[in-house]
């Protein structure tokens with residue numbers, strides 16, 4: 001497996017779940033991978049699990065000083081980035097009428113502000129032909145009760161992929177949205193447990209099951225590498241058909 005041989009990648013929020021699966025697969029494909037996350041124990045475990053090609057930088061995407069530290073370290077160690085995956089994201093259950101300011105601020109700060117400043121601060125390091133991958137969500141296309149603010153941030157992510165693809169095309173940098181449906185991860189399992197049974201998000205996908213993080217990672221490899229060299233501004237769904245059928 002050498003789709004990403006010699007490339008340098010950053011995956012935010014890579015200590016568990018989808019981000020960890022993407023970082024692991026990128027390393028298997030030959031990339032050097034920087035991983036971020038807030039919790040030290042989980043991040044250290046992820047780096048140890050992936051091995052020599054993994055470098056952990058403990059940081060919070062919603063804190064601009066942390067992001068500066070991340071890109072300073074990457075600049076010093078590698079000098080450039082070929083792939084950035086803005087994956088760090090959180091959900092919060094809150095139907096209209098029960099939305100709290102704390103929940104709103106937390107979700108928008110990580111999912112939206114975190115993604116915006118991750119990519120903005122990565123810009124000087126991005127090589128010509130670099131690939132930027134933004135994690136959206138099938139929730140952005142469905143009406144899932146209780147996930148309004150989360151879904152709105154993910155709809156914004158899809159929109160940003162179009163704008164930034166247009167802005168960065170001149171540098172040969174591609175920007176695409178990667179949109180999972182329900183996937184078994186620590187964060188999503190916790191959130192799904194709060195969704196009342198009978199709601200659309202509690203139902204299985206048309207494929208009759210929820211997804212595995214490795215299935216999202218396989219599509220991330222495609223978007224990160226040369227196989228997708230003529231694809232930009234697009235959205236790829238890894239959702240068991242939940243938004244399509």
Ligand SMILES: NC(=O)c1ccc[n+]([C@@H]2O[C@H](COP(=O)([O-])OP(=O)(O)OC[C@H]3O[C@@H](n4cnc5c(N)ncnc54)[C@H](OP(=O)(O)O)[C@@H]3O)[C@@H](O)[C@H]2O)c1
Nearest residue numbers: 013015016017018038039060061089137182183185187188
């Ligand atoms: N799983 C699904 O069903 C699903 C479906 C659609 C979209 N997605 C999207 O896929 C992405 C990954 O989700 P997941 O299910 O794998 O979640 P997860 O299991 O909760 O993992 C999230 C990762 O992000 C890190 N993280 C959270 N907040 C962060 C912050 N402020 N700064 C840096 N790292 C942070 C977490 O580590 P720390 O807590 O230690 O920071 C963890 O490593 C998210 O953007 C999510 O919205 C997931």
